[in-house]
Amino acid sequence: MTKTTISQVHKYVDQEVTIGAWIANKRSSGKIAFLQLRDGTGFIQGVVVKAEVPEEVFQGAKSVTQESSVYVTGKIQKDERSPFGFEMLVTGLEVIHQAVDYPITPKEHGTEFLMDNRHLWLRSRRQHAVMKIRNEIIRATYEFFNEQGFSKIDPPILTGSAPEGTSELFATKYFDEDAYLSQSGQLYMEAAAMALGKVFSFGPTFRAEKSKTRRHLIEFWMIEPEMAFYEFEDNLKVQEEYVAHIVQSVLKNCSIELKTLGRDTEKLEKVTAPFPRITYDEAIKFLQEKGFDDIQWGDDFGAPHETAIAESYDKPVFITHYPTSLKPFYMQPDPSREDVVLCADLIAPEGYGEIIGGSERIHDYELLKQRLDEHKLDMDAYKWYLELRQYGSVPHSGFGLGLERTVAWISGVEHVRETIPFPRLLNRLYP
Template sequence: MKTTIAEVKHHVGQEVTIGAWLANKRSSGKISFLQLRDGTGFIQGVVEKKNVPEEVFQLAKSLPQESSVYITGTVHADERSPYGYELAVTDIRVIHLAKDYPITPKNHGTEFLMDHRHLWLRSRRQHAIMKIRDEIIHATVEFFRKNGFVKVDAPILTGSAPEGTTELFHTKYFDEDAYLSQSGQLYMEAAAMALGKVYSFGPTFRAEKSKTRRHLIEFWMVEPEMAFCSFEENLQVQENYVSYLVQSVLNNCRQELKTLERDVSKLEKVTPPFPRITYDEAIKLLHEQGFDDIQWGDDFGAPHETAIANSFDKPVFITHYPKAIKPFYMEPDPERKEVVLCADLIAPEGYGEIIGGSERIHDYDLLKQRIEEFGLPLQAYEWYLDLRRYGSVPHSGFGLGLERTVAWIAGIEHVRETIPFPRLLNRIYP
């Protein structure tokens, strides 16, 4: 019976055949232990000399790492195995013998592993990270569908930018200028005026010459927008969504979290409501912790965000930033015009901002004024202004960075491991 490693639990005591790769092996006298993987999971195949023909035993001992095989054996429950089962091997059929596989069980440098990313993905650690990423994507679609959102796809090529064009990739669109999108937000605002509650989920690009562990050149964003939605309601959606992601990973990726040695007790605390502090309170908190360099009106860097996050055991909202350091489309606080109705959600454990959101300006005259103040070309935003000309309503939204969220939930130090093929400063291979 042909099956997969993920399905062997349904075949205990039965003989099965699995298409697999040899991740690693060790031999001890008259027994060989084969670490096998098939994409769905990992399992140990035990080859005993007394139970197989001599040629099968010799093949098991000589198989090179990452060779592909059809392996046949009887499934046994095994409490000692991390996966709960092992395979008593009776036959091995070689599909392809891999020679001199470059990623061996020894330690390799990061640059070497990045050069071989197409192969590094096969490792147990990278397998666990990709499974957690997939679970977060699945939970995202599930959460928004359950809550009445419609998925709308934003364009990747745009003629304007939500936050200016200084960090955008420029290209020619026939005889016009165009940019790779840094956000689908403006288009989601248009879609929200048609469909009420929407979200986009796709790749975004920022030509930011940063080498920090939090930055990628190409990354994926989840960007909901909601008509008739206040700033407060927006925060509630965010904390419910993030909690839903964490619970989905806890419920469905326990083995992967164990592989990554993630402290799940920290994730189990992630339930609504999340703590909130204003930008003013954050500045005061930083001064109390010795950050004398930060002044009112400055944006927060990674050390500041980490210090703030360390004061809480859940993600924390920092609200009401100064208008001068935020994008043009954010609604000013009606009681204090120099700050805007916005919030950044800072993840615990030093992972930084995972969400930025706000109530959007819905007044035509104010939005036009802000576009002009930012020195943006008015003509490029005429369609965006149309949303305020024809049936404007209060509305709010946010953007969640997928890779930072995966890094936090999985407990990964660098975001480069959270995307299959990372694009970094000076790296576009493979």
Template sequence: MKTTISEVGKYVDQSVTIGAWLANKRSSGKIAFLQLRDGTGFIQGVVVKAEVEEDIFKLAKELTQESSLYVTGKVREDDRAPSGYELTVESVEVIQMAEDYPITPKEHGTEFLMDHRHLWLRSRKQHAIMKIRNEIIRATYEFFNEQGFTKIDPPILTGSSAEGTTNLFHTKYFDEDAYLSQSGQLYMEAAAMAFGKVFSFGPTFRAEKSKTRRHLIEFWMIEPEMAFMDHDESLVLQENYVSFVVQAVLQNCKLELKTLERDTATLEKISAPFPRISYDEAISFLQKEGYEIEWGEDFGAPHETAIAEAHEKPVFITNYPKDIKAFYMKPHPERDDVVLCADLIAPEGYGEIIGGSQRIDDAELMKQRYAEHNLSEDAYKWYLDLRKYGTVPHSGFGLGLERTVAWISGTEHVRETIPFPRLLNRLYP
């Protein structure tokens, strides 16, 4: 019976064949222990000299790291094994004997591992992080599908900026200027006016020369947009979504969290509602804590970490100053100096994972914002049309996938939360 490591529990006390790679091995006289992986998981294969033909045992002792194999053996329950199962090997067929695999069980520097990212992905910890990333994506689709959202795919090549900034990757689009998208939001607003509730999931690009552990040049975002929804209703959706994703990982990635030695006690507390503080309250708190920050300044990593440490759950910071936020954010109804927006700050120093707001729905106010931000009315005519033809109150947000993976998996640097990271000085492999 041919199967995978993740499915061996169905075949206890039966012989199965698994296509696998040798992650590691050790031998103790008359027994060889093969650490096998097949992409679905890891399992130990035990080769007992007295129970197999002589050439099989000799072959098992000669196997090299990352050699590819077909391994046949009997599935045994073993409470000591991480997966709960072990394989008593009966035969081994070599597909290819690997030579001089560069990533050995010894310590390697970060740059070396990043240069060999195409191979580093095979390791237990990197495998666990990617499985958690996959579960977050799966749970995201489940959540929004259950909430009646339609997935819409915005373009990656655009003729203008979503945020009105200069941190864009420029390219030529035949005879026109074009940019790699920094957000699908504006297009998602158009989609929301057609479908009511929509979400996108795709790559975004920021040409920021940043080297922090929270930044990537290319990263993936989940961007929902909702017609007929105000800012407070959007916050409820956001906290329910994040809670759903965290609980899904706790339920479906127990082995991966254990592999990463993640303290799940903090994750188990993540359930809606989340605390909310205003930007004004955040500034006062930071000043009392001794930080030199004035009203009107944006928060940096140390500020966000200090605020997060005062709460057990993710915390919303609401109503930022208009001058430090994007042009499309709706003004607060009682104050003209702040907007209806919020950033969601993850616990444990992982920073902002969501940015969201209620969008301006008044055409005249939007034209005023165009003028204030020196935005071309020609380039943004289509965006203004959304306010001219059946405008409604609407809100949306964007969740950064890699930062969310980093937080939930307990991974220090976002470069390990995406299969092939693009960093300031890294475009290889």
């Protein structure tokens, strides 16, 4: 018997195949049983007709329990009513393991219960769809940067210093000295860009930020490209082309998953480069006109401010040229205005907030040294970083995209805790 997976059944229409699967759900009506099967690659309905199978097969289908593992054999048929487009007319069923009292039933469950059972909740259609979209974004990321001539570089997770200060870092002992879990690989990626030209990293980052909002995780993944000889405008162009690429890739390759989640794909179809942009100055004026009397020049934007700005656009929008005082020490000042830097945050539509932060980096040795002094950072710890400006310094730029916020926006889920397999939150380190 030919063995296959649910995602490949389109190759076997009107043929009999065997699939290893789990019983996601089932129902029966006397002479017919419907098995909702999943195998990790997708979901398909298995139809068991009492009059067409041996009695033991039909009784097995009626008695098999939710999340039991099985080998199911049957004929693949086209089915217009199925979201997947196919169903299986079952001829044989072998139970591998009978599950007993599976805790996540088809009824409604509270968030805390589902989070306590995250290792099982991942099996649900909704969570399966989100994880498949996450996987497609990762695949499309590698595709984009490989096609653009970038090299993948892996920065360290344990660092001796912090690119944006140590107030929100997890500290640990590294034998007899202090170390921190990385909050960004950016500084190391700058060193790599001086060696390889265009580089990107993709890895975990950690923020000891005591936040409980729907946009925050303690541990999350970032894509961080850095590019030698790229100035501010070059950087924005890469960002919008990259984001447009991953959105269009999800639309093309995850249509079933987007439908499962009830995502309005018309909104995603509008996400093509170029993206609109406004300056920080313009954003402040816009917010004040919208009734945000609390916001003044020099203030950072919160979630309500970002959402109000994003609502005026049907694509992600860049907010550029933030005040120097709001941004990290390494950002290049605007040559025409020293009070702002050549940076941009990319704000996703529909209230999902900032998904990218990026800037042109300071490439002048003396200016970077001055900034380190102003931020009271340890000059010895940053000696290697300063040396990048001593030996063939060039204009260079980069950015960081938060994977989980991007997954949340593209898939349309409300909270980032659903966009990572095992979320680490302020009150959660289990499972």
